[in-house]
Amino acid sequence: MSSIDLKKYGLNEELTGEAAEYEGMFIARVSGQHHNLYKVITEKGEIQTAVTGRLRHEAETGADFPAVGDWVMVDRTEGSRGDAAIHGILARRSLFVRQAAGTAGGLQVVAANVDTVFICMALNADFNLRRLERYLAAAWESRAKPVIILTKADLCADLVEKLDETQAVSGGAEIVICSSFEENGWQAVRKYIAEGETVAFIGSSGVGKSTLINRLMGRDVLAVNEIRSGDDKGRHTTTSREMMLLPEGGTVIDTPGMRELHLYAADLEKAFEDIERLAANCRFRDCTHMTEPGCAVRAAVEEGGLGEGRLAGYFKLRREMAYDGLSSRQTEQEKIKRMFGGRGEMKQLKKYVKNKRK
Structure with missing residues (x-):
């Protein structure tokens, strides 16, 4: 089995030095999550893992559990002897969080160790400046760089006006305009992604996140549904967070659509x-x-x-x-x-x- 170069996923000297403190363990990056199980990328491939009982017992908030994008320490690099165990989470350089749904509230990690957050908002019926302010407040607090992606420009009759409105609340974040049906604009997204860096796409359901990621991947890796008739809104497609390696370098995290972002911390x-x-x-x-x-x-x-x-x-x-x-x-x-x-x-x-x- 050929080894995987974890530097392509963002591994650096600082992480390697911290990992050395875990004797007999191996560094890996969380690429997916389903309930209490995690997929991680090790130097020998992707395997399934679960957290140790000790880590679970000591956890006090949602941030004490691994999340997609985290660098973690595991006890093995292959899964032939059952699920590997996650023994520790390495220091995070950024953390995008929200308030968890339900009456109990609490913190839910959306993505960790992200360099750039692409905040996607459609220029049709989804356009909502107050919601954009929420996403920007959470993104600035996460310590990742926010970039506003205005999608479905082909469905917008007042593009200049909406662009001016977006600029007024952007707080200096850069704005990219693109259409899901044309080879127009999505190339501008590529310039924000360098090898070893991680980006995350967030936004409401159906704004075109999966379409953009498919364009960046060069193939259809995520399901895409047509917009609904009557309200120009897209249908929910992505159901879980997932990290993928882009062919031209860099990693991307797709997240489920969030019609409402309940803030937990904000700048x-x-x-x-x-x-x-x-x-x-x-x-x-x-x-x-x-x-x-x-x-x-x-x-x-x-x-x-x-x-x-x-x-x-x-x-x-x-x-x-x-x-x-x-x-x-x-x-x-x-x-x-x-x-x-x-x-x-x-x-x-x-x-x-x-x-x-x-």
Whole structure:
């Protein structure tokens, strides 16, 4: 059996050095997940694994379990003697999370160790700026680079207007326009993917993520359904997270569509950089931007420089994240508590804070 070059999947000297601390173990990368079982890529191929009882017992949040994109330590590189065991998760350089569905809430990891997050939004009936703000807030917090992908341009009658609206809430993230039916635009996505890097596609169901990945792969590896008649919305196709190696280098993670992204942690300062800049000129440092005199934010709304919907979205996310009334330092502490409250993640805390400040 020929060996697999894990450097193509992103293995580097830092990861190799950390892996050396696990005596008798082998490094691997999680490529898929189905309930409590994980597919991982080892130097000898893809095998099925499960976490050890100790790792499961010590887990306190969803972040304490492996996720697609994670680098993990396993006890074997082949599966002829049953499922391998995952004994540890190596330090993550980025972590895209959401609040898990259900009444219990909690943290759910969408993807780990991603360099670029492609936020896909269709230019037809799916177009929703408030939802885009949510994705951007989560992406900036993850420490991956967000890139906005506007799909189905062929179904858009007011492209220039929608592009201007998207630019206004982008927070500096780059924007790519493409059509699922033409050789138009998807090539621009390729320039963001280098060998050894990982990208993830996120967005609502049916916005064309699978179509774009098939184009990048050069063949149909993911099922694609036609859009529904009547509302121009695509049908849900992807049902689980999966990582694939691209033929021209780099790895891609496909994720199930999310009609609603419930935030668990978010970088609202970056996602709403325009409002934060305005707020610096308010008369009062603790201005709520509601009724206070000398509010630069309300003045911008009244003068037409800031949309009422944009400000309403900002208020809604601050309330949802329980950041209202907190200082910048307190907000950062609250995010760290949410993201790294589990025992398994606390060892990454200092590295996370250090990298966030770079």
